[in-house]
Amino acid sequence: MPHQVGERLRCEDCGAEIVYTKACSCPERDPKTHADICCGKEMHNLGVEGAPEQQPRKASGF
Numbered sequence: 001m002p003h004q005v006g007e008r009l010r011c012e013d014c015g016a017e018i019v020y021t022k023a024c025s026c027p028e029r030d031p032k033t034h035a036d037i038c039c040g041k042e043m044h045n046l047g048v049e050g051a052p053e054q055q056p057r058k059a060s061g062f
Contacts, residue, residue: 002026006049011038019049 003024010017016038036043 004048008046008049009036009043010046011041011043013039013041017046018043 003020005020005023007020008017018036
């Protein structure tokens with residue numbers, strides 16, 4: 001699976017992060033030739049850095 005510039009991955013066990021500074025050139029149709037593994041597990045995809053994130057809603061004070 002190709003990764004975009006700015007895409008972030010995090011290890012849920014140790015907190016290590018990967019941020020792609022160059023797009024991964026792996027074709028989407030070919031099997032994944034690399035794995036994003038840390039602490040023996042697949043890393044969690046956090047999305048693309050700089051992409052708009054949802055802001056938490058503020059409680060309305062009635």
